[in-house]
Amino acid sequence: MKSQSRGTLEMISAMVISGTVGWFVIMSGQAPEAVVFWRCLFGALAMLVTCLVLGVLRRSLISARQFILVCLGGVALILNWVLLFSAYKHSSIAIATVVYHVQPFMLVGLGVLFFAERLSAAKVGWLLLAFAGLM
Incomplete structure (x- = not known):
């Protein structure tokens, strides 16, 4: 598969996932924190497998400072998702997404x-x- 075709398919897949996440959050009936937990768990497992396959999980590739920054970024992303998914209960998915x-x-x-x-x-x-x- 050509690189451009692969990139196009990956972008389409990402946008379908991103564009439907609000609907799935609402339809699940779960608390935003629970949705974020499962989203993070499945994402972490997928990234772990991918990183193992690609061989990028070596200590020499990341410094302690970078690791701390990655962890802080992860916490910020988790809070970001909790707040976004919580907003769906207080407004429409469309309004929350536009404000986001x-x-x-x-x-x-x-x-x-x-x-x-x-x-x-x-x-x-x-x-x-x-x-x-x-x-």
Whole structure:
């Protein structure tokens, strides 16, 4: 399979999963924390198998600092999902998803404020186009 075809299929699969997660959270009837637990467990098992097959689980590939940052990122992602899935009970999936995806605008703004990143018209245009596509 060509690299581009494989990438296209992987992106389609990822978007189908991402686009239906809200519906599955609601239909499961489970607490957001339970959904996140099972999501993390299945994801961790899949990543463990993949990393073992690819041979990337070697201590020499990650420093202690990187490991701590990965763990902190994981905690942030877990909290992110709990809050998103909890929002589905308080608003529609559509509204919660649109509000959730305002995050890239905040990250770009923080990059401008704290890291002196340049805000180009192209960057703003792509953000707006992506957001319009989401809505």
